[in-house]
Amino acid sequence: MDILLADVLGLCFGVRRAITLAEDALRAGQAVYTLGPLVHNPQEVARLSDAGIRALETLEALSGDTVVIRAHGARPEVFEHLQQEGITIVDATCPFVAKSQRLARNLTDQGYNLVIVGHPGHPEVQGILGYAQNPAYVITDPIEVAALPRDTIPAVIAQTTVNEHTFLDMVEAIVARFPHPQVYNTVCSATRERQDAARRLASQVDAVYVVGGRESSNTNRLAEICRALCPATRLIETAAEIAADDMQGVERVGITAGASTPDWLIEQVVATLRTLAGEVPLVNKNER
Ligand code: SF4
Structure with a gap:
């Protein structure tokens, strides 16, 4: 069985940058909070929380040394409030x-x-x-x-x-x-690139795994696109959802992932499929 990765998949530039900035702040020894989850992926949010980067829902609840403004950005009043409270701001607003x-x-x-x-x-x-x-x-x-x-x-x-x-x-x-x-057309190319790559992938394989959060709208959209071209498309959050029976009769399986899916979840899916396939070489490389 061959395993193909979409040419473009997984974390977009803005979310990857936000995670890096938050982890840098944590390494600097600060208590790090985010206003809302940093990424629309439950497994990555749990990993960040375990590492000490905690998501809070309201401004009133904020405390601690540092608050990361996520890639979505925030209203100017949020910045003003944090400054008044003497909280260090790490601005991870996507450029x-x-x-x-x-x-x-x-x-x-x-x-x-x-x-x-x-x-x-x-x-x-x-x-x-x-x-x-x-x-x-x-x-x-x-x-x-x-x-x-x-x-x-x-x-x-x-x-x-x-x-x-x-x-x-x-x-x-x-x-x-x-x-x-x-x-002003301010649509970001990250979404379009992942969707185009998913179409190319789904047209070449017998089955597709779309890796990402079930609540992530861009992941769901990728699954819809793939399913239209390859009915054996499954949206999974983790490698644990892959069943050996799914691979029966499959000669080529494709993998893509939403813009909020971290590398480590994709790598676990690849490793699981390689095990099921009996260690086959990757056909193409992720070009992120
Ligand atoms: S604007 Fe584009 S690159 Fe930035 S966070 Fe949103 S999807 Fe990602």
């Missing part, structure tokens, strides 16, 4: 998200109304809204464009992880209603 925050501030300073294509409750969106200086809107469906106030001067950006087609549909609806909107 791509930071760019959206700067756009929000600059464009609204110029009198535009920020229109974010994304999910209103998502922490990245909530953080970006904090940088808008005047009324701002979040839309998830082109039909919502009709509900924007008539005097809106739109400056349109995207939540970094929305589907690019969705974003372009929204822009089309906005252009049809408002003259000369400012438009």
